[in-house]
């Protein structure tokens with residue numbers, strides 16, 4: 001627990017004295033900057049969007065303890081056991097569904113035994129259909145028109161020619177997350193964050209983000225409302241987002257009976273499928 005951040009914020013769950021953090025889908029490096037401010041020495045980040053990685057690299061220029069890679073979450077270019085904390089916030093919904101299990105397997109590989117995964121994704125509660133990221137698929141022409149009026153695709157251009165493009169934002173149920181996590185991680189904390197206000201504010205902040213007006217007072221007010229919404233636990237039925245904290249299941253180092261000797265296959269138990 002980290003008291004510099006409120007208890008609904010992913011960084012709150014970075015254990016004190018963590019040595020090395022990997023941020024999967026690090027974008028421009030916000031969480032890595034926050035991790036460094038918490039005293040984490042070794043930082044790793046990866047993102048599929050080359051413009052985002054370039055921006056993160058500029059931020060950490062000359063920092064030899066920060067390795068930033070351009071690539072995809074399902075093939076992490078980092079050593080096994082490289083970090084004691086992995087952060088993967090608002091990323092898995094951007095991956096095509098067939099890549100999601102490999103991303104979890106890779107995060108498991110790069111984490112040390114007993115390492116912590118801090119994870120957020122959109123939740124499948126009542127207000128999921130309001131997700132503005134999916135308006136581009138629902139109303140293609142309108143989205144194209146508004147987008148062109150606001151200066152074009154912005155950082156979305158960074159997806160061009162990559163392993164995958166922009167996909168429909170999937171909103172997850174807890175059962176789906178348990179199924180994805182089950183082989184690799186034991187979920188220890190579930191926090192249902194935000195409800196109706198977050199998607200409304202997301203829609204309203206879109207023009208400010210596209211025009212890079214992050215300093216605008218209206219944008220800042222909308223962020224405050226979004227943060228307030230995230231600070232409340234609305235339960236699965238109404239939640240727009242979910243935060244999970246999970247412990248790595250240990251990697252088996254010895255060959256298993258029955259000839260199954262996959263060194264990366266973690267242990268699992270059926271009893272802890274659900275978080276109490």
Ligand SMILES: C[S@@+](CC[C@H](N)C(=O)[O-])C[C@H]1O[C@@H](n2cnc3c(N)ncnc32)[C@H](O)[C@@H]1O
Nearest residue numbers: 025026027047048049071072073089090091094
């Ligand atoms: C909504 S942003 C979240 C950024 C950051 N994690 C945060 O919480 O602020 C989603 C990020 O995931 C990245 N992303 C999407 N697909 C990815 C993939 N296959 N591998 C790595 N990063 C990916 C995007 O480029 C983008 O930077």
